[in-house]
Amino acid sequence: MAVKSSKAKSKPKQEEPVVEEPVWTYRGYRLKTSEFVTAMVHFFRAEIQRANVWRQRLDTTTNWAVVATGATLSIAFSQPGVHHGIIILNTLLVMWFLFIEARRYRYYELWSYRVRLMETDFYAAMLVPPFHPRPNGRRTCRKFAHAEFPHFDVGGVRQAVAPELLWIFLILYASWVAKIWLFPRTRPKPGGIREPR
Numbered sequence: 026m027a028v029k030s031s032k033a034k035s036k037p038k039q040e041e042p043v044v045e046e047p048v049w050t051y052r053g054y055r056l057k058t059s060e061f062v063t064a065m066v067h068f069f070r071a072e073i074q075r076a077n078v079w080r081q082r083l084d085t086t087t088n089w090a091v092v093a094t095g096a097t098l099s100i101a102f103s104q105p106g107v108h109h110g111i112i113i114l115n116t117l118l119v120m121w122f123l124f125i126e127a128r129r130y131r132y133y134e135l136w137s138y139r140v141r142l143m144e145t146d147f148y149a150a151m152l153v154p155p156f157h158p159r160p161n162g163r164r165t166c167r168k169f170a171h172a173e174f175p176h177f178d179v180g181g182v183r184q185a186v187a188p189e190l191l192w193i194f195l196i197l198y199a200s201w202v203a204k205i206w207l208f209p210r211t212r213p214k215p216g217g218i219r220e221p222r
Contacts, residue, residue, distance in 0.1 A: 065147055072140045079133035086126040087189050090119045094193050098200050105208040112201040119197065123190050 050056075056064065097115035101107050 065143070069140070069143050069148075072136060072143060076133065076136040076140050079129060079136055082129045083126060083133060086122050086129065090122040090190055090193050093118055093122075094197060098196075101200065101204055108210075109201060109204040109208075112197055112204060116194065116197045116201075119190060119193055126190070 094115060097111055101109070101111050
């Protein structure tokens with residue numbers, strides 16, 4: 026017959042749950058480390074997407090300029106009677122595209138600057154143990170809260186945008202000179218015979 030032990034069974038010690046302190050607290054929200062990192066990853070992906078969209082818009086205006094120039098030159102050289110002013114009008118149109126592209130470049134710079142801030146102030150800090158964000162973190166947060174265009178001069182826009190469209194302007198100028206030289210305009214003579222100018 027089995028004898029029961031007179032010792033009382035001891036209950037296993039319950040470990041107290043480890044309470045993780047919030048890494049980020051703002052207006053009553055308390056995010057744990059994992060929640061904070063997840064939010065930052067999604068925010069980073071959104072900023073990358075915005076920068077890519079503005080980059081694609083830059084490519085679109087360049088494509089518009091190329092297509093408009095090709096169509097204009099096709100029309101200008103298709104018949105001798107087409108006036109050379111069509112090439113000048115296309116030059117004005119390409120200048121308008123240049124203006125649009127410069128404006129779009131400013132927005133592209135804004136979003137790519139924000140991505141760069143996240144790369145340098147958040148992700149780079151995570152790779153250097155222990156995790157210490159930069160001391161100017163408040164300034165970085167203010168830049169995200171109140172988006173401002175990065176400070177750059179007109180030379181920066183000209184350097185980034187103009188080389189692509191410079192070739193189009195050169196082609197238009199050479200085509201205009203060729204149109205005038207190859208197809209000189211003639212005026213009617215009083216007797217009905219056309220004479221070159």
